[in-house]
Amino acid sequence: MEEEKGLTEIKLKVRSVKRERERKYRDYPAVVDNSTAAHDFWEPIVHLGLWDIKGHQIVKGPWGGGRVEQAKKRPPREFMVIDRASFAFYSHSYGLVSPFFQGLLEGKLMGTKCPKCGTVYCPPRAHCWNPECKVADCFDNWVDLPPAGVIHTFTVQCLAAAPFEHMLPFSMGWVQIDGADTTLPMLLHIRPKEIFIGKKVNIEFMPKESRKGDLMDLYAVAAVSDEKPPEWACLQKDTKEMESVENSTKATLEFIKNRYGIDNSPEARGW
Amino acid sequence: MPKANRRVAICGGGIFRPDLWHGENAEEGVATAYQDLLRQCPNLEADDIDAVMMSYFSDHLNQQLCMGWIIQDYLGLHNKPGYRVESGGSTPLDALINAYYMIQSGFFDVILIPGWEWMCEVDVASTNEMIASAADTDWDFPVGGYYNAYYAALEVRHMQLYGETPEDLGKIAVKNHNNSTHIPFSQWVSQRGTAPITLDDYWNSRTVCWPYRVLNNAVMSEGACCILMAAEEKVNRFTDTPMWITGVGLGTDSMRPGDRTVDFVYAGFKDEAKIYPDFVKIPKTPYPDMANFASLHVAAKRAYAQAGITNPLKEIDLMEFFAPYDGVELCLYEDLGLCGRGEGKYMIREGIVDYGGECPVQLSGGLTATGHPVGATTLYYTTFLYWQLAGKVKEMCGPDGLQVPNAKRALITGHGGTGCQGGVIIFERD
Numbered sequence: 001m002e003e004e005k006g007l008t009e010i011k012l013k014v015r016s017v018k019r020e021r022e023r024k025y026r027d028y029p030a031v032v033d034n035s036t037a038a039h040d041f042w043e044p045i046v047h048l049g050l051w052d053i054k055g056h057q058i059v060k061g062p063w064g065g066g067r068v069e070q071a072k073k074r075p076p077r078e079f080m081v082i083d084r085a086s087f088a089f090y091s092h093s094y095g096l097v098s099p100f101f102q103g104l105l106e107g108k109l110m111g112t113k114c115p116k117c118g119t120v121y122c123p124p125r126a127h128c129w130n131p132e133c134k135v136a137d138c139f140d141n142w143v144d145l146p147p148a149g150v151i152h153t154f155t156v157q158c159l160a161a162a163p164f165e166h167m168l169p170f171s172m173g174w175v176q177i178d179g180a181d182t183t184l185p186m187l188l189h190i191r192p193k194e195i196f197i198g199k200k201v202n203i204e205f206m207p208k209e210s211r212k213g214d215l216m217d218l219y220a221v222a223a224v225s226d227e228k229p230p231e232w233a234c235l236q237k238d239t240k241e242m243e244s245v246e247n248s249t250k251a252t253l254e255f256i257k258n259r260y261g262i263d264n265s266p267e268a269r270g271w
Numbered sequence: 272m273p274k275a276n277r278r279v280a281i282c283g284g285g286i287f288r289p290d291l292w293h294g295e296n297a298e299e300g301v302a303t304a305y306q307d308l309l310r311q312c313p314n315l316e317a318d319d320i321d322a323v324m325m326s327y328f329s330d331h332l333n334q335q336l337c338m339g340w341i342i343q344d345y346l347g348l349h350n351k352p353g354y355r356v357e358s359g360g361s362t363p364l365d366a367l368i369n370a371y372y373m374i375q376s377g378f379f380d381v382i383l384i385p386g387w388e389w390m391c392e393v394d395v396a397s398t399n400e401m402i403a404s405a406a407d408t409d410w411d412f413p414v415g416g417y418y419n420a421y422y423a424a425l426e427v428r429h430m431q432l433y434g435e436t437p438e439d440l441g442k443i444a445v446k447n448h449n450n451s452t453h454i455p456f457s458q459w460v461s462q463r464g465t466a467p468i469t470l471d472d473y474w475n476s477r478t479v480c481w482p483y484r485v486l487n488n489a490v491m492s493e494g495a496c497c498i499l500m501a502a503e504e505k506v507n508r509f510t511d512t513p514m515w516i517t518g519v520g521l522g523t524d525s526m527r528p529g530d531r532t533v534d535f536v537y538a539g540f541k542d543e544a545k546i547y548p549d550f551v552k553i554p555k556t557p558y559p560d561m562a563n564f565a566s567l568h569v570a571a572k573r574a575y576a577q578a579g580i581t582n583p584l585k586e587i588d589l590m591e592f593f594a595p596y597d598g599v600e601l602c603l604y605e606d607l608g609l610c611g612r613g614e615g616k617y618m619i620r621e622g623i624v625d626y627g628g629e630c631p632v633q634l635s636g637g638l639t640a641t642g643h644p645v646g647a648t649t650l651y652y653t654t655f656l657y658w659q660l661a662g663k664v665k666e667m668c669g670p671d672g673l674q675v676p677n678a679k680r681a682l683i684t685g686h687g688g689t690g691c692q693g694g695v696i697i698f699e700r701d
């Protein structure tokens with residue numbers, strides 16, 4: 001009931017606020033603006049009830065210094081524990097490497113090339129970090145990169161930070177894009193039994209309408225389908241490890257289904 | 272007139288033990304640790320303290336900026352020069368090194384270093400999110416937002432290049448948890464008791480981010496520690512068993528681990544990359560690659576040079592690593608020069624780093640078992656080393672304490688980001 005009331009309040013606020021584009025951009029034209037609408041929608045939501053105490057509990061627990069056993073022997077004390085939220089809505093500039101992220105929106109992969117030493121950066125750097133180049137400008141020297149590369153390293157994740165939890169389980173890794181000297185982190189839409197260091201991958205993009213302008217707009221898929229990992233591949237050469245990964249993955253799928261009502265099994269989401 | 276280039280020592284440490292949750296808040300926890308320090312150093316008066324060097328990592332975890340001001344106020348030290356040092360996981364080590372520089376320079380004689388972190392006010396997934404915002408939020412964070420995953424990927428690369436196995440990581444986990452059962456201040460002891468664990472327990476613990484299982488990862492903690500550091504002229508007032516700082520070293524590396532394939536500033540290390548096994552048919556990149564920790568390598572070289580150490584394995588009696596994941600411990604055996612590149616696995620297989628071995632590592636149990644409230648972490652382990660060099664382990668931990676007989680010289684590391692920041696301190700007793 002309480003929750004429903006909160007949502008109604010948010011909806012009312014969203015309807016009642018019609019905001020202008022923020023003053024700080026006054027002298028600068030917006031080439032694209034999805035942002036003002038996002039502020040209109042999200043700010044009331046993220047601001048609503050901040051610092052307001054949502055609940056509390058009285059916990060009877062150990063206290064005081066010393067060893068564990070000393071603390072556990074003392075008569076416990078009551079502690080009042082309050083619940084309050086903190087959040088904000090950030091407008092962050094991608095700076096001089098913005099073209100990379102604009103490229104993502106278009107389904108294009110780009111890097112920067114240092115005009116002095118020739119290093120190709122993907123992730124792009126606006127300035128070269130080779131000390132010999134003395135922070136040379138690279139930001140007008142973009143190179144198109146192919147949607148293909150090699151897995152430099154990887155992991156299979158069964159836990160993640162809060163914003164990514166609902167997507168679990170997944171594999172992530174760093175991919176050296178063909179023609180680039182550095183490596184780019186991304187999700188690997190590849191089953192654990194097929195992932196190995198040195199594997200050739202293709203880069204694919206999310207459908208255009210769901211691209212947002214960060215590295216989650218792209219992901220790697222196997223360049224060769226049903227490729228068998230080489231016998232030295234560190235994950236697959238040990239059946240106990242594959243078993244542990246599979247068991248943990250299964251438990252994670254169940255947890256996500258219970259907590260978020262989302263089915264992330266390969267059959268349901270296709271990877 | 273400041274007197275530069277004098278000796279500087281740790282005179283004692285006070286502990287408010289790490290645990291998953293404390294009813295006390297941060298300032299009360301620091302005060303409890305400070306009380307403990309005052310018991311260890313009964314001559315210590317507020318007037319003795321020339322400055323306060325505060326160590327805490329996150330502003331997000333407790334909805335509080337400038338918590339250092341609360342701490343100085345709470346301890347009644349708010350008329351002293353003081354500020355906070357922050358560099359991710361290296362925070363407490365860098366606070367120690369900073370205080371050392373300040374005393375060694377001659378401007379201050381006695382510095383109090385309080386460290387703390389209260390990491391469990393938000394849920395674990397959110398704590399991980401807030402910690403991972405120390406990664407590059409444009410480039411690394413958006414993919415999973417989880418240091419555990421980044422470190423797992425680094426370890427996978429090291430494992431593929433050099434051939435250690437999950438069992439090696441398991442042996443490190445078993446060693447450290449069992450060491451932790453000898454520490455009566457340990458979070459593991461509080462949560463799980465003092466029964467030893469076995470490799471079977473390790474195999475049964477769940478994979479979090481392959482190859483790391485639950486037991487390979489740092490715990491979330493709340494806790495505090497206060498260290499007292501003084502110049503040689505003042506040391507005797509506080510302790511009969513000073514632990515001298517005889518070498519310090521700092522190092523850094525790229526923010527994004529993925530950029531270490533062209534790590535220009537470490538180009539001189541290329542000759543150390545020769546031992547990639549032939550069967551690895553993958554692009555070869557020079558040390559440190561995305562596997563080892565160059566920041567720690569250079570930090571150790573600098574600390575060894577100052578302390579006059581040429582063979583750390585032979586010349587140092589025990590070590591405490593800032594190793595939030597067990598692969599970090601294995602890599603640091605190599606990066607600190609205890610063995611050759613790629614030979615870390617033999618250090619654990621041959622028992623060299625066990626209690627009773629040539630160079631025990633993590634006799635404290637370390638971050639994966641005993642506790643890891645970031646700002647206090649290295650201060651705890653410095654305090655445990657202080658007990659070791661003072662011969663006080665059994666006095667402080669009871670008859671089961673793992674005292675290294677006649678320990679004279681110890682090493683501790685700091686480690687932030689994905690090895691973005693590293694530091695080493697060498698301690699010695701008279």
Ligand SMILES: [Zn+2]
Binds near residue numbers: 115118119128130136
């Ligand atoms: Zn350049």
